[in-house]
Amino acid sequence: xxRIVVVTRxxxxxxxxxxxxxxxxxxxxxxxxxxAVDPRDPTRVYCGTASGGLFRSHDSGRIWEPVGxxxxxxxxxxxxxxxxxxxEGFGIVYAGIEPSAVFAPTLAxxxxxxxxxxxxxxxxxxxxxxxGPTRIMFGGSKPM
Numbered sequence: 001x002x003r004i005v006v007v008t009r010x011x012x013x014x015x016x017x018x019x020x021x022x023x024x025x026x027x028x029x030x031x032x033x034x035x036a037v038d039p040r041d042p043t044r045v046y047c048g049t050a051s052g053g054l055f056r057s058h059d060s061g062r063i064w065e066p067v068g069x070x071x072x073x074x075x076x077x078x079x080x081x082x083x084x085x086x087x088e089g090f091g092i093v094y095a096g097i098e099p100s101a102v103f104a105p106t107l108a109x110x111x112x113x114x115x116x117x118x119x120x121x122x123x124x125x126x127x128x129x130x131x132g133p134t135r136i137m138f139g140g141s142k143p144m
Contacts, residue, residue, distance in 0.1 A: 003060055005045065007032045012047055014061040026064055027055060036079045038091045046093055048076025054095050071095060071103045 002017040011028040012035065015021055031050035038044040045057045047064070054068040054076050068076075078096030085092040095103045 003042075005035050005037070005061065007035050007047070009050075012061070016060075024062075026061060027052070030055075033075075033077055034079045036081045036093070038081045038093075039083050040091050044081075044090060046079045046081065046095075048079045048095060050075055050077075054079065068095060068103070071097060072101065073097045 004015040006013040006015070009031055012026045012032040013023055014026060015023045027047060027049060030052035032047050033050045034048040036046045038046075043058060043060045045061050046067075047055045047057075049055065051074050053066055053074040054071060055064045056067045057064050075098045076095050077098050078094075080094045080096075081091040082094070083091065092104055097103065
């Protein structure tokens with residue numbers, strides 16, 4: 001199956017192709033801003049929103065759940081999943097917020113999120129994460 005994820009200000013769109021193409025809308029009204037796929041498990045997808053916080057899907061984007069207790073602001077402007085660092089079998093997730101800061105989950109998955117020591121200096125640097133109405137981002141589960 002081929003999957004394409006498109007982030008727009010209005011919603012997150014996921015196009016899937018098995019024998020035919022289908023397109024589904026997700027997170028409408030939450031202003032999706034960025035998306036990342038776990039390189040070790042492409043069924044795990046993360047989406048940062050401009051006002052609703054960080055969301056995760058365990059099933060290639062069919063169902064979404066909010067994640068990120070401990071992230072100080074709901075404006076997630078960047079999200080990335082580490083290729084090298086892992087916890088509990090999945091890539092470590094980093095969420096960039098505005099005002100500028102980076103958050104990662106604590107080692108105990110239920111304990112929340114914290115700003116890693118290596119990223120704390122970013123909290124003092126305004127505008128680290130680019131954002132704006134003209135940015136278009138997309139991602140897929142397979143290299144193109």
